[in-house]
Every structure is written in C-alpha cells, then in structure tokens.
Amino acid sequence: MTSMVFTLVSTEVLSGAGYIAAFIVLVFFVALGVVFDVIGVAVTAATPAPFHSMAAHHERGATEAIALIKNSDKVASVCNDVVGDIAGVVSGGVAALFAARLAFAFSASGLVMQLVISGAVTGLMIGGKAAGKNFAINNTNKIILRIGKILSLFKKR
Numbered sequence: 001m002t003s004m005v006f007t008l009v010s011t012e013v014l015s016g017a018g019y020i021a022a023f024i025v026l027v028f029f030v031a032l033g034v035v036f037d038v039i040g041v042a043v044t045a046a047t048p049a050p051f052h053s054m055a056a057h058h059e060r061g062a063t064e065a066i067a068l069i070k071n072s073d074k075v076a077s078v079c080n081d082v083v084g085d086i087a088g089v090v091s092g093g094v095a096a097l098f099a100a101r102l103a104f105a106f107s108a109s110g111l112v113m114q115l116v117i118s119g120a121v122t123g124l125m126i127g128g129k130a131a132g133k134n135f136a137i138n139n140t141n142k143i144i145l146r147i148g149k150i151l152s153l154f155k156k157r
Helices: 002-017 019-045 050-055 062-070 072-107 112-137 141-152
Strands: none
Touching: 002 112, 019 062, 019 072, 019 112, 019 141, 062 072, 062 141, 072 112, 112 141
C-alpha cells in the first residue's frame, strides 16, 4: 500500500513537472531512503539507559525514545525494510522516467541516459546508506532523542 501511494504521488507530481521538479522528486526519494535507513540502524544500536535518565528529568522525547528502543525490531523493520526499500524502488522508477524525458528532450540515446542516471541514483543511494550507517552508529542517542522529540509532538497532552 505504501509503495502504491509513493508511486502515485511521484507519478502525479512528475506528470506535468519540469526537469528541476523531477530532479527534486528523485532526490527526495533517495534522501527518504537514506534517512529512514539511518533511523533503523540507530534504533537497533541504541540502549535505553541514557533515555531512562532523561525521562526521569522530564526531557521531552525521552519516553518516546524508550518506546522506540523497546520496539526496535518493529521500528527497524518499518524504517529499513518498508520505507527504505520502497523509496529505493520508487527512486528507480522516477530515475527511469527522468532518463526517458531527458533522452527524448535532447534526442539522446535512451539507453545511455538510463545507464548514467540509474548509475548515479544507485551510487547515491548505496553511498548515502553506507555513510548513514556510520553516522547512525556514532550518533545513536542524538538521532533517537530527536526522533523521540518529533514523536512527542503528536502525543496527546
């Protein structure tokens, strides 16, 4: 279902969009995949001890961070496997559409354009996720607390 929504939104946005808007959509889906991969790695690497201390001092987001860590298997599955993988698939589709448009507009070889763009997108996605994993492991508590603070905004007071 999520994949269908992402695909529908990207297709609708791209149907009348220019090259810059198509490029922005493409970058958005690559970034979405990388960001959710970072969250998934951070939540699996986190330990609850520092967040219990923060929660005892009523720091906003600490309680939500503890809940994320307690459910790290589910959170990581949704972040890495659902959102991250879907973003990868949709970015591939957007890249193909973007390459076809560029090839048509500039009378270039569709195959060459597709190879160049798909190679660039794949490199950005894989490189971004690799760098993101290192960042997530080294900044676990900051990432999880920030996500906890964002989630606390949706908590009923």
